[in-house]
Amino acid sequence: MNFENLLKIKVLYVEDDKNTREEIKYFLEKRVEKLYLAENGEEGFNLYKEVNPDIIITDLQMPKLSGIEMSKLIRKENSNIPIIITTAFNDLNYLFEGINIGVTSYLTKPLNLKLLIESLISISKNIFLEIENKEIFNTLKQYKDIVDESAIVSKTNLEGIITYINEPFEKISGYKKEELIGQSHNIIRHPDVEKSFFTNIWHLIKDEKKSWQGKIKNISKDGYAYYLDILIKPILDLNGEVIEYISLANDITYFEETKEYFKEQTIKKSLDLSESVNILNQYKDAINESNMIIRLNTQRVITYVNDSFASETGFKKEDLIYKPYSILKQPTLNQKEYEEKVENIFSSKGWRGQITNETKSGKLLHCDVVTFPLKNLKGEIIEYLGIRHNITEIVNLHEELEETQREIIYKLGDIGESRSQETGNHVKRVAEYSKLIAIKLNMSSDEISTIFTASPMHDIGKVGIPDAILNKPSKLNEEEWEIMKTHSEIGYEILKTSTRPILQAAAIISYTHHEKWDGTGYPKGLKGEDIHIYGRITALADVFDALGSNRTYKKAWPLEDILALFKEQKGKHFDPKLVDLFMDNLDEFLTIRNKFKD
Structure with missing residues (x-):
């Protein structure tokens, strides 16, 4: 077990039975940073206010204040602190009362020390994940502030x-x-x-x-x-x-005013040729100093670059002049995309857009580009003039913001998965599988990005399921299973009010990824295409990864058994079209699984 986080945690243990209290003290005091002991609910509440622990473990039946009564008082002070309830009474009324006040876990006596320590490790991991998420959100806000201040x-x-x-x-x-x-x-x-x-x-x-x-x-x-x-x-x-x-x-006021000034000056009848040339040179110098300039002949061979162009690309002028335009590599484009973009750049009408080149040192250089075809008096193109502005910092900041958002989503997904002791890369694999399916379905790039980012949160609702049920090593009884199934709706309720498209998509995925094609799923018993495509995709990705991964309660299935199940459940559990797509592209799914092994 990983005790690293647990060693940083302060625990308050409230128990009126002296023997049990001493046993737990002996077991826990060297496994946590600090262990505080109380003999009843009243003493426990006072000690809570004094020492501000990270986790509370409490018995139910105690003098002065019961565990439930003490927990209610603590919840008024702190609605988020994890509370583990222990009791010798296997009574569902206590369980549901504990759930109503938001207890984190529920353990029966005599205490299984292995389950206790597993619960504490899981909760401590979530505590530090939450701290880390707050730090990420803080960083993201600062990035937003930078953009807000500069644009x-x-x-x-x-x-x-x-x-x-x-x-x-x-x-x-x-x-x-x-x-x-x-x-x-x-x-x-x-x-x-x-x-x-x-x-x-x-x-x-x-x-x-x-x-x-x-x-x-x-x-x-x-x-x-x-x-x-x-x-x-x-x-x-x-x-x-x-x-x-x-x-x-x-x-761009300065740039536009400069152009307007030159235009006005050159059309004045009283302006002689020498003055026009003088103003033209000044105008050219102003543009040259503030932008990256490149000129090419009609054969698309570079005839000139200014100092700024050479500096930003990392090349010497002699490395570029008299070389074909293709020397400026665009590594983010495939061959077809590159050829189409080049044709647009050298069109007779000119072109404006963004270009990503590779510098001499191999770094990416992002530029806003305007290309002008210069023509003679007959209207024939004699050369091309390109004016570029380096926007690499803005592009990198945008990409960093997107990556930070994606990392936050992964962290939130990890919270749900870690509580049920899922493997570390489960949410990453589900995201990659979902993205691959969306690509094979020829969904739009926006939809592909959305499901890739949102699918890791499919089980976020597990944060609301007690550990005693979530991590029960044996089969759940009917009442426990009904509680377990509520995680879909819990996740939906958490996310549905967000105005952010990614979190709205995550709400849909949480709500629908346990629905089945034949209508036998939950929570709504939706059928066929009434199930949102995001839910259908994530359902297949989630089951494929779950069956192929080791869990505390099972071994990974052999691939042939998984494929046999998918064929048998085609048109029952899964969208038949998605099953066919999965089978046709199996090698790519296995590549993802191997890349993100636990």
Whole structure:
């Protein structure tokens, strides 16, 4: 057993029987950081307030205050502290009363010391998982704060009414939050911008539910024009309906004003050629100093890169000039994707988007890119000009945020699994199996990502099942089984009120992954495609991993026995289409199982 966490735990043990108390004292005092003893419920409650223990073990029948009465008083002080109840009375009334006040575990006398220590180890692990999760949530909040401080952010409701702006938005617009919240963005719309421009944006994000990215000219409270490079994204619920809109923008006022200045100067009739060339050179220098510049001829051979381009990519200029464009590798794309992107980049209309290259040292370099085809007076392309801006830090931060969210989900999934003594990599394998099934079903990339991230929480509801039932080594009786089955609904109740799509998906998975294709599952007895596809996928992934893994109560099944069961349960327990898909891609599932062995 792993006693590492237990050695950091303070335990309060309340027992009126002296012999039992001394026996447990001898057994536990060197296995925990500190053991406190009390002879009755009143003394136990007073000692709890004095020493603030991490776990409480208490007898039921005691003088002055019973274990249940003491636990109720403690629950008023601390609703989360783990409480283990011990009793010589095998009475379900005590069990249900204990469940109602939220006891963590229920052990009968005479105490099985092995079960006691296993319960304490499991609870101590959960305590430290919770501490670790709080630290992760704290880190995630700090990451969010960094983004909120560095970008210009706003949110609107379905009618386009502003519901949130951050400080950078206040600063550039000149308005305070209270002046903007409850208003539409028309308050900052520059009169030079036609209403049809916003009508087109509104159609794209509202009717087509797609993101829009581009440049917008706004006007501040003081009447100054400012320009934003902005992304507006509709936020969708699980049904694909828009619930709000969010925009993330960067200030490009200086760049746009420079262009406008040059444009105005060059069209003046009084401006002679030498002055035009002078301004053009200054403009070119301004762009050159603030961006990565690359030029290519019509054969897509590099003819020029500036110092910034060479520095960011790690190459010397001579390593790149007169080399084909293909020297700039894009490792995140397969061959087909690479060829399609290159054709877009070198289109006659120009191109704007994001490119990920590999630097000379092998690191990934993410850039916002604008490619211009430069033409002669006949309209023929004579070369291509590429302007890039390094956004690697923003991309890495976004990826780190996603990874942190995924880690939090795994940790929450681990809480449910560790209480039932599941193996360490169970939730990871279930996630990988579910992702593979979703890919083979040709689900959208968003749905694949959602089920991959949410499926580890399928058994989160086990946190509400007493250890005495959850880890019972023998078969559960009918009443215990009914309690065990409630973990699906417990998980659903925990997650269903979240507004986050991932947690909403996790609620659906928790609620439906024990339903069966023929309608004999629980908790609702749903049948066929009435069972959400997320639940059907996770059910198959969960059973495959459970049968193929060692547990405290069983050995792993041989693969041939698992396959025989799946064939027999096709159209009964499992969606027949998913069983066929599983059988057709068995090698890939086994690769995942081998990769994430316990």
